[in-house]
Amino acid sequence: MSAQPVNCPDVIGKTVKSLKLYSTPSTLEEIVVEFTDGTSFTVSCESHLTAKASLIRTGSSASEVLKSYLE
Numbered sequence: 001m002s003a004q005p006v007n008c009p010d011v012i013g014k015t016v017k018s019l020k021l022y023s024t025p026s027t028l029e030e031i032v033v034e035f036t037d038g039t040s041f042t043v044s045c046e047s048h049l050t051a052k053a054s055l056i057r058t059g060s061s062a063s064e065v066l067k068s069y070l071e
Contacts, residue, residue: 011041 014035022030031043053069 008041011035014039 011033014037017034017036018032020032020034022032027045027047029045031045033041035041051070054065055067055069057064057066
């Protein structure tokens with residue numbers, strides 16, 4: 001994710017007609033801001049599941065990764 005903010009100067013000064021939040025029971029998925037001039041600004045939120053798998057050797061010393069999968 002970017003540490004720098006993203007500026008949206010095209011929405012400055014517009015008058016908001018409505019703001020709607022669309023979501024499932026567990027996550028916010030989209031924000032829609034409708035303006036009185038007929039334009040809309042939308043923000044979509046996505047989450048990504050990442051899977052990692054490894055074959056490791058365990059023992060008395062630290063674990064050793066023998067092979068990594070899905071990377």
